Amino acid sequence: MKSTLLAGALLAFATATSVHAQAIKLANVAELSGGGATVGTNWKNGIDLAIEEINAKGGVLGRKLEVSHADSQSNPGVARAQVQKALDAEPYVLLGPGYSGSVKVTAPLAAEAGIAQIMGGEAAELTQAGNKFLFRTSFGQQSSMPKVAKYIHDEMKAKTVAVVWVNNDFGRGGRDVVVKELDRLGSKVVADLSTEAGQADFAADVGKIKAANPDAVFVYLNEEESARILKELKRQGVTAPLMGETTLIGQKVIELAGDAANGARGHVGLTTDAPVDLIKAFREKFSKKYNYVPDHNGLKGYLAVYMVKATTEKMGKVDPKKFADTLHGLTIKAADEPGILMDVTFSDTGDIDRQSFLVEVVEGKQVVKQVLPKVK
């Protein structure tokens, strides 16, 4: 009797350890509190949803996925400590953080450990430092701006463009790429206006735009300044079509600028309003599980896990050392892996190429007007 019990206990222990050994461990470090709490919580919930789905269908290569969540408190210093701790546990892949600043300080740690890092940051410089282990889940400026320039040239048929940008890393990064691309396509930049972060009065800037009389205006400012310039453009009666990025047509801008935002167009990399069936289904599943509608960070977290699944299945084995190499240059099709939601290709630098959306503000609401195809 005693020996049977012992054997049973041993068997149970062995099964437990073997299940444990079989699980693929992921580590997530995200902004679960502090200023980026919305970003990090959406990202985390997206991850949990994807893992639950994958495990319900038998996991990856027959092994379950497991994730640990750590809070960066939206602070790069804390993020660095948490990532170090996560890496010490030797995860298969590191997920997060979402803030570019936190990614910047943690990426060298993951690279040193030889662990792939799938993150949410969007600053252009992140993937330009030669890091071979860093992957995006959304567009960096170098991917989105060429699409913006192409739209201004091809669809708006603008021969002359005024470019207004905010004089900081974010604004200058976007401005440099878009001006180069417009030049390449043959649209002339007739006004190149730098503005200050926090600027209140845009009368003179809009005066210059008016004097340059462009066919289109590209506006690349933070949300509040976007709202102020939209109001001033309306006040001074500028009728040229307005094009921007997510920051020009975001919900906060629409709220602040009121009807001055109507007609403004913007390029959006990921949106849960996208007219894509798989994204609609994701939005429904997410809303049902968490009782709120996710923002694009929820999508990013979800996609990160499916990137892990698709890459691992491509390799046919769980090999953390080969993971990054396999993901570079990989194209994942939504037809093969529905969890990836849209066809996506990863470049050698970890940047992504994917279809995106052209959103216009119509009567105070964002309306997806067009799906912009992949660049390549």
Next chain:
Amino acid sequence: MSNLFDLLVAGLATGAIYALVAVGFTLLWQTSQTINFAQGEFVMLPAFLMLAAMHAGAPFWLAIILGILLSMILLGLGFKLLLVDPMMRHGVLPLAIATMALAIGLKEAVKQFFSAEASPFPSIVPTGDISILGHAVSLQSIGVLVVAIVAVFGLTALLNRTSLGHQMQAAAQNPTVARIIGVPVERMILLTFLINAFLVALASLLITPIYLAKFSSGEVLGQAAFIAAIVGGFNQVRGAIAGGLLIGVLDNLAAAYVSTQYRAAVPMIFLIAVILFRPQGLLGRAEERTV
């Protein structure tokens, strides 16, 4: 050329608001030697009072009236009784520093109780254009200019044409003699605080639809109005008006023809030049005190 015209109109509209705020600076200085470094925050706060009234369900017109009345109570009466009167005894400098502290307090309070993010604010002037000399000029710019000009003319008429105004002038020029001839000096000083509060509330109503309601929006305004008051002449209401308009136009022309980065520097350089070569201000008179 049409660009220059647009810039002038926009500059005058902004300048008119600076003028309202700068006039308040000179009024307080004239009657009570108060340099109010919280003047910019005084412009920021009424917009939030009006927004709070609207959130409580008041229609816009009622919110405006409530906002102006509350401003006069808080930023006029309250400011004088709770801060200026107790600090005045210790001299001009401690009072000036106390107003700096008040500025920080007001900003943080708004951030705490409202939000650190900007809020939209409705405009009293409808959007749209009218044509002047063949140029399309926005109704908002015209509206701001008209309201500011009416307010300034009203104030000048009050000071120069009425007995009340004469009593205020007397209280400012020589409080001792004014007291002897029966002018209620204390009440006159309080009146200037109330007028200042009314002017900043008006400025708030005009500028916030353009700048958005934000806790930090007073910083730029306060500085511009302070420069305007010194440039025009700290001891002359008409100097503050001229200074306000001048700084508004100069700021816009600098942004257009120099650079956006250096726009804030141009009025400063102008200020230094005025202090060096005409310290009493463009329209001010040396050694004279009047309202």
